Amino acid sequence: MPQLDDSGADTLDRYNWQASMAAADGLRLYLDALDDDGRPSPNIDSRVVCEYQEDWAAVDGDAVELVSAKHRDVTTGPFTTINSLADVGGVAHLFGRWHALNETPSCRMVTTFGLSPEVQKLEKAWEKLRELRLAHQPLTVPDEHHKPVNDLCQALRSYCKELPSGWTSAAKPMPSPTDAEITQVVRFLAVLDVEAGKPPRDHLAYAAANMYVRPLCDRLRLPIDPESIWAAVHDIFYARMRKAGPIPTGKLPAVLAYRVGSTSPDTAQLERSLLNRIVTLDDIDLAVRTAISQPHGYRPLPRLQRTTKLAVKMSAGQCPDNSIERAEHLAQEYRDFWREERSGNPTARAAQARLERYLLRISDEATQSTLAEVPRGPAFWQAVQRLLAASPPADLPSGMDSELLLGGICDLTSQCKVWFSDSFDVDEAIKAIQRGRGQTS
Structure with missing residues (x-):
């Protein structure tokens, strides 16, 4: 009898795809940080924080980008409605996290397939608003973008579990968005990006190394096969996204952590508690250098050939x-x-x-x-x-x-x-x- 589903392997594949997308982001930060000697510049403080607030966050100094990764199979296809983009696509969750973080981060959703014509109308709206933000101009919504922006407001009412106070809850019939709601969604859209067209999980094993590591090999003039570097960097992200990274204090107790006269922890101290979720540029550099020096350690073991x-x-x-x-x-x-x-x-x-x-x-x-x-x-x-x-x-x-x-x-x-x-x-x-x-x- 054939089994009814293969959910275990399917879930693991999707998790591996998500780790791969985070690794691609990490490699981009690493490539951008390389100096003339091919080393990460000490003046650049970039890192990736995995599975915290969102699937991961790309951090560069005080700049933060929350990233939600949503794999879509061929049978599922693109996001066909603004409701599905908000719900299944995770944009509603991104909005809730963006609001909870005082509207300070930018937001990005990565996915395998594109957007339907209906959702593309909203895409044109956020592209226009992003253009206005980058030009330091007032965020005004042109008439042709009013309807998709209103539709997103109503979708957020239904699918955002962290609606800002003062927002109208979902109802039937759905009331028209208020001016305050529209204004906040406009600010959110101005910092939103949807990056579609990522390779699906079935193709990733064949495409990832050339897509994400080949530019690095070209930059460093490396004759090495990019597969070994990809395997080394991917493994770090796979571990960190499972909170399996090393912690200097291990499981030792927090002795005298709240002694009399102590003050609230600063940003650096707070970040140390997240070390097992963070991939730094030094982590990526170590993985890259190790793969360069020992490429066979990250490739399948060669087949033993008898000589009889x-x-x-x-x-x-x-x-x-x-x-x-x-x-x-x-x-x-x-x-x-x-x-x-x-x-x-x-x-x-x-x-x-x-x-x-x-x-x-x-x-x-x-x-x-x-x-x-x-x-x-x-x-x-x-x-x-x-x-x-x-x-x-x-x-x-x-x-x-x-x-x-x-x-x-x-x-x-x-x-x-x-x-x-x-x-x-x-x-x-x-x-x-x-x-x-x-x-x-």
Whole structure:
């Protein structure tokens, strides 16, 4: 029975996507802070605070940008209404946090898909208001933007859990927004941005390194594959967004924290309590430098390549590692069997030659039946076992079984009498593997 849902893996994927978007923001802050020597300037105090107030906050000195990240699947598509943007898109929550923080931060929502034509009308309004704010001009709403701004006011009444005091609660029919409500929403829209078109979670693994790390590699003139840097930086954000970062005092108690004569904690002291949620430029720099010096530490471990003739030939046929391990073991058992037989049985050598003629016939039949298979190796491996099980020779030596017969096929492979693929220069292939190991080391 197929399972009804895959919610656990789905939730983890979305969480990983959110951490990736925060890592992209951190890399942008890091890139902007680099000086001529390729190091973060000591005069720049940028950092990312994860899972505090919002999904994360980008901080540069006193400037703060609250960021809400909302992944949308292909089946869900773009935000089609202002109500959905406020509710599911998290804009209502952004508004509540912006108000609670005395309207000091700017706000941004990142998402995978764009906005429908209805929501684009509101987008034109916040773009116009942002333009006025940056030009230090009065925030006036042109007539063509009145309706979407009013619609957002009414959506906030329904979906913002932290409505400012004095706002009218949602009702049916919904009353028209007051002048005070409109004025506050206009101020909010002037600091709002929606960044759509982020890669969806299914594409992120293939796109993230080139999208977010390649500019850094170009800036630092690094020949390194950006994948290793991306993995190192992403891991920091993934940990911090789970509050798993290090705290200098660990779990030690707060001894004498409120002694007589002490004063309220200042900003720096308060921020120290959030260390396990913060990614600093120094954190990112350390991750980048570590990935540059040890790139393989952040890549998948290289596959172990055996250099026996049997292993190289089975690998060429794309046999899985477990099959190769089993083949090596069976080939050794087959050789051990005949070594003991020949030590005390004068007819053993002839019996072995007769058996190997049979095994070569089996390998020939298996090859003929699997010529069209791509890759051929696994199909040949299975075909040989079926043929051996179906027609074992009548006069098998005492103690010989089907597993040892398969070991005989493996031993013949190591002698280059049986192939799991088209024939090739095995000795040269082994030398190439060994040269590659030398370069890696």
